[in-house]
Amino acid sequence: MAYDKFEVLTSTAYPLPIENVDTDQIIPARFLKATERKGFGDNFFRDWRYDSEGNPIADFPLNDPKYAGSKILVGGKNFGSGSSREHAAWSVYDFGLRCVISSFFADIFRNNCLNIGVLPVQVSPEFAQKLFDAIEADPKTEIKVDLPNQTVILLATGESESFDINGYKKSNMLNGFDDIDYLQNMKEEIASFGETRPF
Amino acid sequence: MSKTLFDKVWDSHVVRKIEDGPDVFFIDRHFIHEVTSPVAFVGLKSRGIGVMYPEKTFATADHNTPTWNQHLPVADPLSANQLEALATNAAKYGISHWGLGHRNNGIVHIVGPENGITLPGSTIVCGDSHTSTHGAFGAIAFGIGTSEVEMVLSTQCIMQPKPKKMRINVNGKLGFGVTPKDVALYIISKQTTSGATGYFVEYAGDVFEDMTMEGRMTVCNLSIEMGARGGMIAPDEKTFEYIKGRKHTPKGADWDKAMEYWQTLYTEEGAEFDAEFTYDAADIEPMITYGTNPGMGMGVTQSIPKAEDVEGGVETYKKSLGYMKFNEGDDMIGKKVDYVFLGSCTNGRIEDFRAFCSIIKGRKKADNITAWLVPGSHKVVDQIKEEGLDKILEEAGFVLREPGCSACLAMNDDKVPAGKLAVSTSNRNFEGRQGPGSRTLLASPLVAAATAIEGVVTDPRTILEDSSVQ
Numbered sequence: 142m143a144y145d146k147f148e149v150l151t152s153t154a155y156p157l158p159i160e161n162v163d164t165d166q167i168i169p170a171r172f173l174k175a176t177e178r179k180g181f182g183d184n185f186f187r188d189w190r191y192d193s194e195g196n197p198i199a200d201f202p203l204n205d206p207k208y209a210g211s212k213i214l215v216g217g218k219n220f221g222s223g224s225s226r227e228h229a230a231w232s233v234y235d236f237g238l239r240c241v242i243s244s245f246f247a248d249i250f251r252n253n254c255l256n257i258g259v260l261p262v263q264v265s266p267e268f269a270q271k272l273f274d275a276i277e278a279d280p281k282t283e284i285k286v287d288l289p290n291q292t293v294i295l296l297a298t299g300e301s302e303s304f305d306i307n308g309y310k311k312s313n314m315l316n317g318f319d320d321i322d323y324l325q326n327m328k329e330e331i332a333s334f335g336e337t338r339p340f
Numbered sequence: 341m342s343k344t345l346f347d348k349v350w351d352s353h354v355v356r357k358i359e360d361g362p363d364v365f366f367i368d369r370h371f372i373h374e375v376t377s378p379v380a381f382v383g384l385k386s387r388g389i390g391v392m393y394p395e396k397t398f399a400t401a402d403h404n405t406p407t408w409n410q411h412l413p414v415a416d417p418l419s420a421n422q423l424e425a426l427a428t429n430a431a432k433y434g435i436s437h438w439g440l441g442h443r444n445n446g447i448v449h450i451v452g453p454e455n456g457i458t459l460p461g462s463t464i465v466c467g468d469s470h471t472s473t474h475g476a477f478g479a480i481a482f483g484i485g486t487s488e489v490e491m492v493l494s495t496q497c498i499m500q501p502k503p504k505k506m507r508i509n510v511n512g513k514l515g516f517g518v519t520p521k522d523v524a525l526y527i528i529s530k531q532t533t534s535g536a537t538g539y540f541v542e543y544a545g546d547v548f549e550d551m552t553m554e555g556r557m558t559v560c561n562l563s564i565e566m567g568a569r570g571g572m573i574a575p576d577e578k579t580f581e582y583i584k585g586r587k588h589t590p591k592g593a594d595w596d597k598a599m600e601y602w603q604t605l606y607t608e609e610g611a612e613f614d615a616e617f618t619y620d621a622a623d624i625e626p627m628i629t630y631g632t633n634p635g636m637g638m639g640v641t642q643s644i645p646k647a648e649d650v651e652g653g654v655e656t657y658k659k660s661l662g663y664m665k666f667n668e669g670d671d672m673i674g675k676k677v678d679y680v681f682l683g684s685c686t687n688g689r690i691e692d693f694r695a696f697c698s699i700i701k702g703r704k705k706a707d708n709i710t711a712w713l714v715p716g717s718h719k720v721v722d723q724i725k726e727e728g729l730d731k732i733l734e735e736a737g738f739v740l741r742e743p744g745c746s747a748c749l750a751m752n753d754d755k756v757p758a759g760k761l762a763v764s765t766s767n768r769n770f771e772g773r774q775g776p777g778s779r780t781l782l783a784s785p786l787v788a789a790a791t792a793i794e795g796v797v798t799d800p801r802t803i804l805e806d807s808s809v810q
Contacts, residue, residue, distance in 0.1 A: 158653075158655075159656050160652050160653050160656040161533055161534070161633050161635075161652075163633065163768075165749075165770040165771070165772065165773050166770065166771060166772075169776070170773075171750070171751060173375050173403075174375075174404070174416075174418035174419060174421070174422055175378075175379075175418075176378035176379070176382070176421060176422055176425045177378070178379045178382070178486075188772050193776065193777065217656065218653075219534040219537070222533055222534065222567065222633070223768065223770060224468075224768075225467060225468055225469040225471075225483035225484060225485055226375075226376065226467075226485075227376065227379075227467075227485035227486040228486075230485070245534060246537075247534070247537060247567060248503075248537055248567065248569055249483055249484070249485060252485060253485035253486075253487070256485060256487035256488065257487060307360055307362070307501065308359070308360030308361060309361025309499075310361070310362075319487065320487070320488075320498075320499045321387070321487075321490060321491050321494060321495070323499070324364065324491060324494070324495040324497055325494070325495070327355070327364065328392075328495065330355060330356065331364075331366070331495055331496060334355045334366055335366065335392075335393065335496060338368060339594075339597065339598060339601065340368065340459060340462065340590060340598065
C-alpha cells in the first residue's frame with residue numbers, strides 16, 4: 142500500500158522509556174478483528190492508555206496534553222517484540238506517528254514499520270537516554286529526523302547521531318514506494334525461478 | 341567454503357540479490373489465516389493483481405475460532421466476519437481452505453506438518469510469528485506482516501536481508517520430568533527476549549537429536565521468543581519417517597528425488613556461525629516464568645530473582661513484577677492458580693496430551709482450577725480418542741475442547757479474567773495476553789498437569805512415579 146513520502150521530520154516526541162514493549166501492548170489481540178486497515182489508532186496501547194472502565198489514564202504519556210500532536214515516539218530497548226501483527230505498525234501510523242526511535246527493535250516490527258511508511262530509527266542507548274532526558278526537561282523539545290542524511294538531531298543542543306538503513310529501504314521511504322511495486326516488475330524472473338523448485 | 345544448513349536452504353531460494361538491499365526470496369509454502377490476511381486481499385484487489393501460485397498457499401481458520409459448539413454459527417460478529425472473509429477470499433482465488441468444521445482444520449502450525457505441507461529444505465511463511473515451528477523439519481520458516489502476506493500472495497516472494505547465523509548446542513541427557521518446552525524456556529531465559537534478534541538459529545546437539553518431532557516443533561516454535569527470526573534443526577531419519585505418506589508429501593519417484601536432496605541438508609564441518617552458545621542438559625529443570633515476557637523464566641523450584649541481579653532496567657523489571665502481583669524473592673511453588681491452559685501451537689500436539697495424562701491418570705482435578713484443554717487439530721483429537729486419553733481426562737474431571745488457538749491469545753471467548761493467575765503451555769506471558777488483566781505463567785504440559793491436580797504451582801517430579809513419560 143502506497144504511503145506518504147518520508148524525507149525530514151521535525152517534531153516533539155512522546156517518551157515511553159519502558160523495555161521490551163511487545164506488540165500485544167501496542168495493539169491487544171482483541172482489536173485485530175477488522176478486515177480493513179482503519180481505526181487502529183483508537184486502540185493504540187489500549188490497555189496502557191485506558192483503565193478497565195475505559196477512562197483515560199492521565200499520567201500515561203500518550204494521554205498527556207504536553208506531548209499531544211507529536212509525530213515521534215521514543216521507546217525503550219527491544220521495542221515491538223512478540224507477535225508479527227502488522228496491526229501494531231498500523232496503529233502507530235493511524236495514531237499520527239511517522240517515526241519510532243529506540244535503542245533496539247524487534248525484527249518483524251521493524252520490517253512491518255518500513256513496509257507501511259513508519260521510520261524505525263535505532264540509536265545508541267546513550268543517545269536514547271539523552272532524548273529521554275531532554276524530553277523530560279522540556280516536553281516541547283524538538284527532534285529532527287533527517288532520512289536523506291540518516292541523522293537524528295536533538296535541536297535544543299545540536300547533538301546528533303547517525304542511523305543505519307539499507308539503501309533500498311531508504312529509497313522506498315523517500316519515494317513512498319513499497320516492495321510490491323518492485324516485485325511486480327520482476328514477475329517473469331520469479332516465474333522462471335519458480336519452475337526450478339522441486340515442490 | 342563450508343556451508344551451514346541455513347546457508348544451503350537460504351541461498352537456494354534467492355531469486356535476485358539487490359545491492360545494499362534485501363534478497364528477493366522465493367517462498368515454497370504460504371500459510372494464511374483469518375486475522376492477518378483480509379487486509380492483504382483488500383490490497384490485491386485495490387492494485388488489481390491476483391494470486392501467483394494459489395496451489396502453494398494454504399488457508400486455515402484458527403485464531404478467532406470458538407473451542408466449544410463449533411457446529412453452531414460463530415456468535416461474535418467480528419470473528420464471524422473475518423472467518424467469512426477468509427472463506428470468500430480463498431474461494432475467489434482458488435486457495436485450499438480448511439475452515440471451521442473441516443476435517444483438516446486446526447492451528448496452522450499444527451495442521452501444516454500433519455498434512456505433509458511442511459517439508460525439509462523448503463521456505464515457509466505465514467502472518468504469524470510462530471511460523472518458526474516448521475523449522476523442526478529443516479525448513480526456513482518465519483513470521484511475516486500483512487504487507488508481506490500481500491507480497492507473497494501476489495509474487496510468491498518476499499524481500500529480506502539474510503539474517504545472521506547462530507547455533508545453540510544442548511548436549512547430554514535431559515533429566516527426569518524435563519521436556520522440550522523446558523529446554524526452550526531455559527534457552528530463552530539465558531538469551532533474554534531479545535538475545536537472538538537479527539539471527540536465525542540452528543539447534544544442534546544430543547538433546548535435539550534425541551527429541552521427537554513434536555518436541556522439536558515446540559523448541560523451534562519458541563525461537564521467536566528470544567527475538568530470532570526462526571529456528572531450525574537438520575532433518576534426519578526421524579524427520580523423514582514423520583513426513584512419509586502424509587497427504588501432501590512427495591510420493592514414489594518424487595519422494596526418492598526429494599530424499600536425495602534432503603540428505604544433503606546439514607551443517608558442514610567447519611561452517612561458521614556469527615554466534616554460538618552451548619548449554620548442558622543436566623542444568624535444565626522443569627521451568628516456569630514469573631514475569632511479563634518469556635525471557636523471565638527460571639527453574640520451577642527457584643525463587644524470583646532480585647531486581648539488581650537481572651539485566652535490563654530496574655523500573656521495567658519492577659513494573660513487570662507489579663503487574664504479576666509478585667515480589668522479588670517469592671517462591672513459585674505453592675502459588676495458588678486459577679486457570680490451566682493446555683494447547684496452542686507450542687503444546688497442542690498429541691505428545692503434550694500424553695504428557696498431561698501421565699500426571700493426571702488416577703487423580704482428580706483441583707476444585708479451584710478451571711482447565712481449558714484444547715487440542716491443536718482434529719487429528720490430535722482423533723489420536724487422543726484412539727489412545728484412550730479422553731477417558732483418563734474425563735475420569736480426572738477434565739473436559740476436552742475443540743481445536744483452535746484459544747486462550748493463547750484470547751481472540752475467542754477463552755479469556756482468563758482480570759487478576760486471575762493461569763499456568764499455560766502456550767508461548768507468551770505478556771500483560772493481558774490471555775485476556776485484559778490476566779496473569780500468565782508459562783510452563784510445560786507436565787507442570788500444567790501437576791498444577792491442575794494440586795491447585796497450586798507444583799513441580800511435576802514430585803508426582804511422577806517413574807520416568808516412562810520421557
